[in-house]
Amino acid sequence: MSLTLPTDAGEPMSAILVATPEVRRHSFASGTRQVSLRNTGTNTLWFSFDKKHWYDVACGTSWDDRVSVREVWYCTQVGKTQVAVIGLALVGA
């Protein structure tokens, strides 16, 4: 029986980031099919896909959706927080 991957499978591109009031950019090694974030610190995370529209993720919470991006921007309003980010890349044919 041949081994086949489900159609929504992907290769994880994982990173642990530290967000501060300075806006930083995180680039994925390739385009994503899904991005998951978890704010593991104690301050609110702000993140953006285009540096124009920003979303907040409260500490202790996570966010995920099927988005095709190559980079995200992130920061805090005050203090710092830690972020676990996993971008799923398409599995090669």
Next chain:
Amino acid sequence: MPFSHYPKTVGNIVLAWVHPSSPDVPPADGMPDFLGLPFSELNLARGPLGPGTVATGYHDAQPFTRFYGSIACDQRLDVCLSFSNDEVDVLGRPVTDESLPTLNYDALGARVLYDPTRQEQVGKFFTMIFGRWLRVEVKNVGEAETARVRLYVRGSVF
């Protein structure tokens, strides 16, 4: 967008003064970084606290519903947890790390007159949040500088 899953924090120390403190040790190979960052980056203590000296720390209170913690010290301390509801600074700008000390902390959440001879009674504190921003002031009201301090402030999301 599907915001968001129910909050549960792992690391929840928002402020800490620990002196003397343990050295930082990097995570073991192949193991998670359970702390997330070196404890020295959380620790606000920069040495002994002299008599009459005040150490102050700030944190966003909004992510939490209450704060709790513990105190241990060889000197008497006056510990105050206060809250500000200012949404902007005096110039109308969004609050930043730099402007946190300039806000109005009108709501006193908890005050502990710590005495090392009464550890069981005064070695702990708890407060709901009464504002957007938390300020914690630690004043040495003893006769000598502190030889040891352990003061942890933790936030609870429930």
